[in-house]
Amino acid sequence: EDKVVQSPLSLVVHEGDTVTLNCSYEVTNFRSLLWYKQEKKAPTFLFMLTSSGIEKKSGRLSSILDKKELFSILNITATQTGDSAIYLCAVQGAQKLVFGQGTRLTINP
Amino acid sequence: DTAVSQTPKYLVTQMGNDKSIKCEQNLGHDTMYWYKQDSKKFLKIMFSYNNKELIINETVPNRFSPKSPDKAHLNLHINSLELGDSAVYFCASSQLGRGLTEAFFGQGTRLTVV
Numbered sequence: 392e393d394k395v396v397q398s399p400l401s402l403v404v405h406e407g408d409t410v411t412l413n414c415s416y417e418v419t420n421f422r423s424l425l426w427y428k429q430e431k432k433a434p435t436f437l438f439m440l441t442s443s444g445i446e447k448k449s450g451r452l453s454s455i456l457d458k459k460e461l462f463s464i465l466n467i468t469a470t471q472t473g474d475s476a477i478y479l480c481a482v483q484g485a486q487k488l489v490f491g492q493g494t495r496l497t498i499n500p
Numbered sequence: 501d502t503a504v505s506q507t508p509k510y511l512v513t514q515m516g517n518d519k520s521i522k523c524e525q526n527l528g529h530d531t532m533y534w535y536k537q538d539s540k541k542f543l544k545i546m547f548s549y550n551n552k553e554l555i556i557n558e559t560v561p562n563r564f565s566p567k568s569p570d571k572a573h574l575n576l577h578i579n580s581l582e583l584g585d586s587a588v589y590f591c592a593s594s595q596l597g598r599g600l601t602e603a604f605f606g607q608g609t610r611l612t613v614v
Contacts, residue, residue: 433606
């Protein structure tokens with residue numbers, strides 16, 4: 392059965408800290424790994440990763456995929472209170488998109 | 501232009517009623533999904549349709565029946581609503597065939613069964 396596991400489930404840090412969120416997976420016919428940020432409404436797309444070892448970067452956020460060890464990390468540097476959200480990892484297999492349980496990130500001022 | 505739109509945004513109804521949620525995407529994607537997000541924010545896949553054909557039906561009670569009249573629409577009908585059906589339901593679409601894309605989400609429908 393396809394499975395996506397995120398850790399930690401919850402993380403509280405101070406503004407300015409750097410955080411690393413983890414995602415491991417077991418999926419048949421891997422197509423891509425996706426990171427989303429969810430605040431109050433629908434998840435918003437951050438990154439799509441299909442190749443190992445190539446870092447994707449957007450401002451203070453970056454992500455990388457390891458297809459051999461079946462995991463990905465999402466890094467956020469110099470965190471701000473606006474980064475507080477649930478971060479979702481999802482893996483696209485042949486026919487479905489499976490989500491992890493999410494990491495609830497709280498940034499305290 | 502809204503990429504994935506679902507209606508209604510909010511739905512409050514009594515136990516035992518039948519209700520529908522509609523979803524439309526204008527992205528030309530070949531695959532559409534329904535997800536249920538519970539109070540712990542876990543997004544659990546319910547159904548996946550590829551080119552109007554049901555390809556994934558997770559362990560969802562048969563009171564839930566999806567219908568895809570065409571590639572751009574995937575509606576969800578729920579019979580005999582129960583208290584445990586209260587959740588936020590998200591519709592999403594993606595391209596799984598040529599030109600793989602990320603999934604785009606609708607704004608969600610918050611269903612409350614009283």
